[in-house]
Each structure stands twice: as C-alpha cells, then as structure tokens.
Amino acid sequence: MARIFFTSRPFGDMKTPKARNSLQSALCLQSLAFMEQTHSDVIEVIQGAGSEPSADALVTTTRGMGIAVLVADCIPLLLFSEKAVAAVHVGRKGVLNKIAVKTVEKMRSLEAGKISAVIGPSICRNCYEVSPEMYEQITQVVPASATTKKLHALDLKAALSDQLAYLSVKVKDLQLCTLCSVNQSGKSDYFSYRGGDKSARMAGVISL
Numbered sequence: 001m002a003r004i005f006f007t008s009r010p011f012g013d014m015k016t017p018k019a020r021n022s023l024q025s026a027l028c029l030q031s032l033a034f035m036e037q038t039h040s041d042v043i044e045v046i047q048g049a050g051s052e053p054s055a056d057a058l059v060t061t062t063r064g065m066g067i068a069v070l071v072a073d074c075i076p077l078l079l080f081s082e083k084a085v086a087a088v089h090v091g092r093k094g095v096l097n098k099i100a101v102k103t104v105e106k107m108r109s110l111e112a113g114k115i116s117a118v119i120g121p122s123i124c125r126n127c128y129e130v131s132p133e134m135y136e137q138i139t140q141v142v143p144a145s146a147t148t149k150k151l152h153a154l155d156l157k158a159a160l161s162d163q164l165a166y167l168s169v170k171v172k173d174l175q176l177c178t179l180c181s182v183n184q185s186g187k188s189d190y191f192s193y194r195g196g197d198k199s200a201r202m203a204g205v206i207s208l
C-alpha cells in the first residue's frame with residue numbers, strides 16, 4: 001500500500017534542507033528524493049536518493065523510499081500501484097507534453113499493475129486565467145482544459161484527469177486550490193505563485 005502526503009504552508013519551504021529533513025523524519029522514510037523540475041517530459045526511474053536529477057517525474061519500485069514533487073500552483077500528481085509509485089510535476093507545459101501519460105506508460109513497462117492517481121493542491125479552474133491568445137492556443141490542443149471564454153481560465157486538473165481516464169487510471173482529485181482555499185484568517189493554506197509566493201514550494205510525497 002502506497003503512502004501519500006501533501007505538505008501545506010505550515011510545513012515550510014520544501015526547497016530548504018531543514019524542511020526536507022523534518023518531512024523525511026516525520027514520515028519515517030529511509031530516504032527522500034527530489035528533482036530539478038524544468039517543465040520537461042523527462043522521467044527518471046530511481047532506486048535510491050542522493051542526486052537530484054533534472055526531471056519532472058520520478059518513479060521508484062523501492063519500498064521505504066519517498067519521492068517528491070515541488071509545487072506552488074502547478075499540479076502535484078502522485079501515481080501508485082502495488083509495485084511502483086511516481087511523483088509528477090504537471091503544469092501547462094506538462095499537460096501539453098503529456099508527462100503524466102508517459103509516466104503511466106513507464107510504470108506499466110515496469111509491470112506496475114493497476115495504477116491509481118491523486119491530484120493534490122493546485123490552482124483551480126476559477127483562478128488560472130491566461131491571455132486570450134494562450135487560452136485559444138491551449139484549448140485547441142487540449143479541449144478538456146476549456147472553461148469559459150469570458151474568463152479565459154484554464155482547467156488543468158480536468159485536462160489531466162481526462163488524459164488519465166483515457167489510460168483507465170482511476171483519479172482522485174482532492175479539489176484543493178492553492179490560490180482561493182483561504183482559511184479563517186483570510187490566508188491561503190498553500191503556497192501559490194500567483195498569490196505572491198514566488199520562491200517557496202510545497203511537496204507532494206509518495207512511497208511504497
């Protein structure tokens with residue numbers, strides 16, 4: 001059974017070693033691997049932590065090892081089966097380059113078996129407004145990302161869910177928005193790039 005965890009603002013900036021170390025010990029993980037994310041479609045299969053590969057998806061079949069994706073509005077997608085897990089960074093470019101689809105295919109090549117997915121805290125369809133030009137460009141290629149032309153906002157979670165449904169992957173969307181999920185004090189519980197958190201990142205972590 002895979003273990004899944006998403007950090008929020010109180011866990012701190014997951015780009016810092018201090019926050020990473022606390023997270024690793026809190027989750028009792030033997031190791032915890034991160035990646036250098038560049039909105040690519042590069043997938044790395046890793047069986048031990050140490051280096052921080054340049055990739056936007058990590059896959060492992062090693063038990064007790066955590067793999068993490070960093071986000072602040074982009075989608076932290078965690079994929080799991082009995083034999084393999086993956087942490088995937090999906091932004092606008094990731095929906096276009098189909099990194100999630102390619103990661104599922106990679107897991108299947110490792111004989112992962114039945115794969116399920118969780119979509120963590122990320123910007124919602126009401127908050128992700130783009131220019132009319134970009135809206136046209138993206139929705140033409142990925143119709144499932146369309147919302148209403150009046151707002152020119154993209155629904156990346158719907159687009160991603162659509163890609164995964166096509167592969168018969170069962171998807172659970174936590175339906176938490178990094179920008180508009182505000183707490184009682186009026187602050188977002190999550191880091192949001194659009195909300196002003198230009199550098200800090202949260203983590204989505206998964207392990208077997």
Ligand SMILES: [Zn+2]
Nearest residue numbers: 124127177180
């Ligand atoms: Zn929102």
